[in-house]
Amino acid sequence: MQDHDIAPINPLPPVVWLLVLPMIGIELVLSLAEAGMIGGRAAIGWRVAMLEGFGFFPDYWRQQAQAGAFDFELLRRFVSFAFVHQTTMSALFGVVLTLALGKFVAEVFAGWAVALVFVVSAVVGALVYGSLVQSQPLFGAYPGVAGLIGAFSFVLWKGLSRMGPQPQRAFSLIGGLMAIQVVFGLVFTLLPKLFPSMGPMPLGWDWIAELSGFFCGFGLSFVVSPNGFASLQARLRQR
Template sequence: MSSEHYTPAVNPLPPVVVALVLFIMGIEMAFTFGERGLIGGPEAIGWRTQARDSYSFFVSQFDWMLQTGQWRAEYLMRLITYPFVSVNFTQSVFVCVFVLAMGKMVAEVFGSVAMLLIFVLSGVGAAVVYALILAPGAFLVGGFPPVYGLIGAFTWLLWRKLSLVGENQAKAFQLIAVLMGIQFLFRLIFGGAPDWIADLGGFATGFGLSFFLAPGGWARIKGRIRRE
């Protein structure tokens, strides 16, 4: 059979998805190897803690900016950096698995740039929602909020597809309902911070951005405005 007719069994991952996963895992491997004394010397044991202090998103800092009107770059930067500092190796692995799965589907339909925008901006939206609801002592770290943004974009795709075939669009939200249910169950059993607020904020941001970033999305919105 000639190579011209060869079709791979699995579609290759979009480069932006691979790059994002390598970036997240690269940071995590540096922390993990440092904690085990394999690189960086004795001071490397504290790399993860130092990164959390320097790059996590703190509600108190956001509240201070709102109250004073002073928007410091070092605080605003944390809206983007916190997803890349994982709590532990396990968290980073789960984040990467979701990025590979959801990022691939979103990038193939929306395009690489739009997929990356959804990931980054969903992290920002999640942090803002979290800060507006939680007390000043709360903080965010880890990549699940922007991952939920990708889930929001994937849900939009299902929602749109169901509307085109005339089926119940509520079915598109089954995945997020299951994930939120699992989160509530784990919180009841093990306790912990209410990070589900940020995850839900990320989901809503990703879903909302899809109206604009999906192919032809902005044109459809302008068309509706003109008709009204």
């Protein structure tokens, strides 16, 4: 007998909305501003101002760190960069990936664990990125999304989902993501050489933050997954 009260689309966990609503709200305002629908002429520069105010800038971080100035203005950028994007398309992909991966991980992990994986992976991704990249700023949800991919991979690897144990698929998402990054890197490197009139194209180093975020999310899952902390304690006691 069919249950007609069942929703046609499974509702998203509240924690997933908590992560994506700031991205959606910010991008909606910036898109309307760029379309000239709000803010007047001054609104054209809102995206630049938002990126400058909330993005992660390696040079700024190193200067402040060397001076010992670990203030709120510096520390919040390790998280805030994940909610602002350079383009509407980048924001759209960030929101969609966060929704999809967040929903899947939240079916296994507690809500607080999903949020922790996203935020800590973003922080670790920015920290590693800032330590290795000289001046290129970091924006967007992708290091946090990579952390969710790490948690997703952990779920498949441990066979915690209803999909059953599928170790061969556990690392397919991050492999695909890194392959895309390599392709884009080659394109950005080769196109200016083939077509000099295009001028130099900036080579993206975001993959450093994303790969770091993936390993952070995967490693953190050993602790925040169901019974993960108890299992970790048991292993440490055995040693």
